[in-house]
Amino acid sequence: MSFNIYKVNEELRDFMPPEILELEEKATWGNPKRGVMDLPYAKELLEEHSLCAGCPESDAFRYILASLPNPEDTIIVNSTGCTSLVFPHIALHTVHSLFGNQNAVASGIKRVLEYRFPNKVKDVVVLAGDGATVDIGLDCTLQSFFRQEKITTICYDNEVYANTGGQESGLTVKGHVFKMAPKGKQWDKVPMWQLAIDSGCHYVVRMTVSSPRRVEQAVKKAIYVAREVGPTYIHLYTPCILEIGRNSDEGLEEMKLGDKERFAFFEYMTPQAEEVIKRKKEEGLI
Amino acid sequence: MGNNGVYSGVNKSGQKIVSPDYLLFEAPREKVFMTGSEAVKEAVRRASVDASVSYPITPQSEAAHLIGELWVEGYVGVYFRGESEFGVMSEVAGCSMAGARIITTTSGPGTLRAMENFPMWAGSRLPIQLVLMARGVNSPLSIQPDNLEISFLLDTGVMIWHAENAQELFDMILAGFVVAEKTDVHVPIITAIDGFFISHTRESIMIPPEDIALPPYNPYMSPTPIIDAEIAPGRYIKDPFVMKSNYISYATHASWQWEVRAAIERSRPYAKHYLRGLVEEYGDPEAELVFVASGTAASQAKEATRLLLDEGIKAKVVKVKSIRPFPHQELLEATKTAKYIIVPEFNIIGWLEREVRAAFYGKSNATIIGTPRVAGGMTMPPEIIYRDALKVLGKEVSYVL
């Protein structure tokens, strides 16, 4: 465990901002049973955020960060997009490098960490938007699945290029009018969860973030399976309330609608993944 | 440092760790006859390399295969084939961020495909080594030697060295890690050669024994934290993401770009030491006719000075070993007596000529002539350089081509 790096140097304690002191004192380190139920009590790994007020991506961040089983040894690789503005606020080692290369960067990190620390568990998680994961980065995403990289990939699907002002993406639904699709999108939403299955992911889940507990379960399953077996993929509906004209208190309602239709909960696992999940459940870790 | 410059201990491959100076300058060397690609293998074998990621493209593929063999032999820790040069250059970035000494290789279209990564490497202060075996750039498709691609890399924020032959490539690869990994430098290093001419031809080179190697990379000497969750601060993003709309962010971004360039400048004394100078002089020290060249064009220019001497014309060659940082001072010093500076190049646009002109503007009265320009796989016989030099001097060309 590396939570030593969160310990504050005694000589500097007087000068440290309170949120850094709280990370040492009140965040949950070294406890794989941590989860979303800690949210009201423990120090969160996200220090505020810079998304639009009420953006469901912020819920997703909070639930995911609260659910990482091994945060003190978890590295998150991000890509450009609304999500990237949040990363400087996350109390982990994280990476932003380019738009769409996140799974390639993560592959390099994971392999080298396995080589440098053969006796330690270091989890590598990718977290990026739909444009990054499925359009510009699809090659790197799928190739990391083909290569069976032991990483968890999380896609925040808001069905649009949000950060650049609302352009059609491959995950926009057919017919929807966005910028660059002024006559409405001409082709179907890409079924990325299915591509993940076909490309070799061992655990795949498609869902909204309307239920914190369900997000926790998915994150833990995906990370444990990635550790032992191979790539895992989490597809989350995090609607861009700004681009679909929803108010800041309407994100949850939009996701609950999603739960009933195109983001109805869907889970897939290979027999190897099932074995890991069963064992982790028996150990009380999921 | 212990006896004979031997550092204590062995690396992960069981080789004795020696000082860079011992490995490069003092260790006994043995003569071997090998290709440039094989020289890459032998340099990597002695470099305590942690990782390498490959992708096929002529003429660099063989070097990448041979690094794969080293992985099988246990000299390299991580090795695989990536999905494209864009993917590979991102994968090696990940390897470097996680604390590995990493090397990769590419050529021509591969370099251009990977392009977005190079400024990212520099901005992330990753001391990645790329061995660039230059070839033509599309279109039309060509696999032939041509070093146009180096011009695209000049302003990406990486160090660039240009080797003349396999011996220099061997030594530059070892020196490249040492210089690029210095804490006050810590930027990428591209060690370039002219593809085929060096990668695929055999020459005699002198190499130290294979049971000694460079000290392993110490990632905790990096000026920015490594991404391994082992080093403070716990809240750390690589790289400092400053895309907020305020003047502090803008100023941060601007100063970071300055800092990357400043880091390259700080490599000068180290590079001077380990390369034995950023330039190399050959021929008549007082010559009025001076060729400034890099890579294999320097070899050809050296031959041309011999032909010119037959005509009673004294000439010299100043070979530029480091393109980034560019050796302005050394070049001015080495061309003090020059009336004519001729820059022969293996590319159509003359990027070295541009560099020389920019460096000499207002500082030298010599006439600068960029010729010949050989590209697309054509060879540069010394007779052509000789002919062009005679024309510049207004002399009759008597040598029969």
Ligand SMILES: Cc1ncc(C[n+]2csc(CCOP(=O)(O)OP(=O)(O)O)c2C)c(N)n1
């Ligand atoms: C190579 C490259 N192309 C385009 C962009 C511009 N760009 C930045 S963010 C972004 C949209 C990101 O969309 P998505 O991944 O869906 O994330 P979101 O903002 O919707 O969360 C785009 C197109 C870029 N930064 N780099």
Ligand code: SF4
């Ligand atoms: S633009 Fe959309 S996705 Fe981005 S922060 Fe605002 S609501 Fe969230």
Ligand SMILES: [Mg+2]
């Ligand atoms: Mg999006």
